[in-house]
Amino acid sequence: MADYSGDALLLVIYLSLVLKVHAAWYSVEPQPTSVLLGGRVTIFCAFDGIGKNDAVHWFGPPNLHFISEGTSVSEKYPRVFVSGQGNSGDHTGVYNLNIRDVRMEDEGVYRCSTFLLKEPRDVKLTVIVPPPRPPSIIGDRSPREEGGSLHLTCRSEGGRPLPSVAWYNGTRRYSHLTSTGVVANDNLLNVVEQTLDVPYLARWDNGANFSCVADQGLPDLLPPQTTSILFKVLYAPTVFVPRDYFKVREGASANLTCVVSGNPIPEVTWRKTSTSGAQRRGKDIRGQSNVIQPVSRLDAGTYQCKADNGIQPVDTAIIKLDVLYPPSIRPTFDEKVNVLYDNEEEFFLECKADGNPTPRVRWRRKNTDLYFNNPLRFSRLDYQTEGTYECVADSSIFPEDVKDAVIDVIGKPDIRGDPETAHATQGSSVTLLCEVTSDPSPGSIIWYWRSVDGQEIELTKGSIAGLTVRQKTTDSYTESLLILDHVSSGSSGDYICKAINMFGSDTREYRVIVSGPPVIMIAIVTGVLVVSILLTLVAVIFIIRRRDVICGNRGHVKEFKESQPTHLNIEPCDVELDNVHAECTTKPIPPPRPDKDPYAIGISYPRLAVRAPEYSTADRRKQADCKHPSPHRHRHKRPHHRNDHVGRVERDYQAQRWQIVSKTKDLQSYGDVFVGDGNMDIPDRRDF
Numbered sequence: 001m002a003d004y005s006g007d008a009l010l011l012v013i014y015l016s017l018v019l020k021v022h023a024a025w026y027s028v029e030p031q032p033t034s035v036l037l038g039g040r041v042t043i044f045c046a047f048d049g050i051g052k053n054d055a056v057h058w059f060g061p062p063n064l065h066f067i068s069e070g071t072s073v074s075e076k077y078p079r080v081f082v083s084g085q086g087n088s089g090d091h092t093g094v095y096n097l098n099i100r101d102v103r104m105e106d107e108g109v110y111r112c113s114t115f116l117l118k119e120p121r122d123v124k125l126t127v128i129v130p131p132p133r134p135p136s137i138i139g140d141r142s143p144r145e146e147g148g149s150l151h152l153t154c155r156s157e158g159g160r161p162l163p164s165v166a167w168y169n170g171t172r173r174y175s176h177l178t179s180t181g182v183v184a185n186d187n188l189l190n191v192v193e194q195t196l197d198v199p200y201l202a203r204w205d206n207g208a209n210f211s212c213v214a215d216q217g218l219p220d221l222l223p224p225q226t227t228s229i230l231f232k233v234l235y236a237p238t239v240f241v242p243r244d245y246f247k248v249r250e251g252a253s254a255n256l257t258c259v260v261s262g263n264p265i266p267e268v269t270w271r272k273t274s275t276s277g278a279q280r281r282g283k284d285i286r287g288q289s290n291v292i293q294p295v296s297r298l299d300a301g302t303y304q305c306k307a308d309n310g311i312q313p314v315d316t317a318i319i320k321l322d323v324l325y326p327p328s329i330r331p332t333f334d335e336k337v338n339v340l341y342d343n344e345e346e347f348f349l350e351c352k353a354d355g356n357p358t359p360r361v362r363w364r365r366k367n368t369d370l371y372f373n374n375p376l377r378f379s380r381l382d383y384q385t386e387g388t389y390e391c392v393a394d395s396s397i398f399p400e401d402v403k404d405a406v407i408d409v410i411g412k413p414d415i416r417g418d419p420e421t422a423h424a425t426q427g428s429s430v431t432l433l434c435e436v437t438s439d440p441s442p443g444s445i446i447w448y449w450r451s452v453d454g455q456e457i458e459l460t461k462g463s464i465a466g467l468t469v470r471q472k473t474t475d476s477y478t479e480s481l482l483i484l485d486h487v488s489s490g491s492s493g494d495y496i497c498k499a500i501n502m503f504g505s506d507t508r509e510y511r512v513i514v515s516g517p518p519v520i521m522i523a524i525v526t527g528v529l530v531v532s533i534l535l536t537l538v539a540v541i542f543i544i545r546r547r548d549v550i551c552g553n554r555g556h557v558k559e560f561k562e563s564q565p566t567h568l569n570i571e572p573c574d575v576e577l578d579n580v581h582a583e584c585t586t587k588p589i590p591p592p593r594p595d596k597d598p599y600a601i602g603i604s605y606p607r608l609a610v611r612a613p614e615y616s617t618a619d620r621r622k623q624a625d626c627k628h629p630s631p632h633r634h635r636h637k638r639p640h641h642r643n644d645h646v647g648r649v650e651r652d653y654q655a656q657r658w659q660i661v662s663k664t665k666d667l668q669s670y671g672d673v674f675v676g677d678g679n680m681d682i683p684d685r686r687d688f
Contacts, residue, residue: 024049024116027093034126034221035102041125045112046084047093054114056095058082061108064122067097079106102127128218129160134225135214145311146235150198154212154227157191163214163225165194170209206233206263237262237307239317250325253293258305258317260288266307266315273318274301297325297356326398327355329391333405339381341411341439341503349405350375353393359401361393366404383409383437412504413438415497421511424487432482432510434497441473441501445480448496456496469673480673487514 028046035041047056058067060077067074071082079101084094099106107127113120139152154165167174174196196210208231215224240259248254260266270290292299300323308314330352339347351374353359363372366388378385386409394400416435424430436442447469450456459467459482466485471478478499484491495510 023118024054024093024114026117026121030110030112030121030123032123032126034128034218035099035106036221037102037104037127037129039102041099041102042083043097043099043110043112043123043125045095045097047095047114047117050093050114050116054116056093056112056114058095058097059111059113060097060125061105061110064109064111067110071095099125104129127160128216128222129158130216130222131156131159131163131214131225133157134227135165135212137210137212137227137229141229141231143232143234144201146201146203146233148201150196150201150231152196152210152212152229153193154196154214155191155193156212156214156225159190159214159216161216162190162192163216165192166213166215167194167196168209168211168213170211201233203233203235203263205231206235207231208233232263234263234311236311236313237266237309237315239305239307239315241305241317241319244318245320245322247322247324248295250297250323251294253291254295254299254321256290256292256303256305256319256321258288258307258319260305260307262307262309262311262315264309266309269306269308271304271306272301273304292321295321295323297323297354299323300356322356324356324397325354327353327359327393327395327401329353329393329401329403333391335404336406336408338408338410341381341383341409341414343381346377346379347381348375348377349389349391349407351391351393351403353391353401355393355395355398355401357395357397359393359395361391364390364392366390381409383414383439385409386439408439410439410503413442413499413501413506415499415506415508417508419509419511421513424491424512424514426488426514426516427486430484430487430491430512432484432495432497432512434480434482434499434508436478436480436497436499436506437476438478438499438501442478442499443502444500445471445478446498446500447480447482448498450494450496452493459495471673484512487512489514489516 024047026046027048028044030043030045033041033043045056045058050056055069057069059065060067065076067077067080068082071084073080073082079099081098083096083098095112097110097112104127107125109122109124111120111122135154135156137152138155139150141152144150152167154167156163156165192214194212198205209228210231211226211228213224213226216222238261240261242257242259246254246256256270258268260268268288288305290303290305300321303319303321304316305319306314306316332352333349337349349363351361351363353361361374363374363376364370365372371392372389374391376389386407388404388406391403391405392400393402414437416437422430422432434445434447436445447459448456449459449464459469461467464484468481468483468485470481470483473479480497482495482497492512492514495512496507497510498505498507
């Protein structure tokens, strides 16, 4: 029993080894395959581990019906053939099933197997039928206004397998759809639909590409079918201005631009809205750009860009144009203005100027740096106010503009200066200046004299000796000089200058006070006399002492050489050491006398002569009794006719010539009105 058991075990092992050695397996395993109706398909199959005599079979629809063995195909399948080299000596084991002109009946389960294959694999062949036409879009596809809603349905009919339907906006798929469903129509064709519901349309949806896509899920075999529409959304216009403010110089160009959007395309209208300046430009100009060239100051203002496409509301934008131009003075005042002298009413001139930027307006006196505010105001007008004034309008970026105005003051004369008092000494000369400003020029300038008693007379030619009146006239003023030579105490009083023209007259008084010789003159003369006397006394004392020395010391006297006499700053004669002659006089050297200014107060005095004292009779007798006379005695002896000069007397005193004026003047520039006889003979006051 044991022997039989062992034999059976060995037989089982042997059979298993034999079966294992002769088993087959797929080198290319068949795969499920899809094919378009009417197309061609190949189902791949290959084995390893089969021998020459091993058969490979294909089975197919319906119900795994036999199709082929090896490469031999049943006559029932004329559109089918097997490709490969299974039993031709090539052990590659390739048995591919090929079907031409695929039909619906070709769809089903296929099997590629052999006897030694343990687990044959079944695969399905699917026949794909595309929809007969692309999907359709159902609904109102007319343009909508912004804010409206949109309802569209995508419908796909037919196709095997039934496609799925989806909505896209460009490449973006809508994830929220209103409804989807599958229905059957009258022709028993499967239909799939999907509705797109957009509750609010924005302007950004304008031109959107709404697409309905039917996809059977086989992109490599059959691409999705798509139907699209470009949807229009109507919306109101909007206006955008890249630059809402322009600042340009006059004469340049300006490009006013507004960017407009809207559907349909809006119509653009330009209009100047500001009232300043003429609307010669920017009125009803079409297009998004309004070019103004060249720019004038009249173009300055605000411009409106208006866009309208029939959908409310319309939109507008404002652009401001600022034109820069230089200052220009308006003709608001005359070139020459006549005003009345000493008018109590306030006078003013206002200057107005145009310009951008707004110019600064001021006044200045011509040829000066003296500026006044605008308007130019004068609370009181006199002849000093008269002149040329300039209105100056300036700005920071343009040259200034200037316009002249001449202020001509007319009226009665105006004599410059206040009442004045002049002090003079007898014998001096007095000059009085009367300066008159007047427009028109004074018809006459009259001088009057009023005594201290109040009597008043007009000074005319010949009325007073030594009276001279001179006059000079210029474009700006008239001057009259009254000159009195050799005044006396009777000349004291008030002198009145009166100027007259057609508007009236003006006067000025000068009080002249004439006194005796000046104290300074007396002091100088007295001082000169005292000095002369002292010098004479010193000289006499010196000579006497010298003589005593010579007579008392005769033995000690030496012989001197003749020499020049010693001078004691005394002219014109010399004083000897031992004798002084009677005709020799001493006097101080007068100080230098520069030329006098005819309008300055100066002092001239006469040359004074003081006689030197003579020696007494006792002195002369002493000199005669001297036993030892001086060796110089006879050499310096004077002639005896010296007594002719003893009777010389001091010259008569003459008074200083005084001149008193308000200002220094050149007399050569004045013309004579009338001149006296030269030597003023002062009359008694009763003569006036």
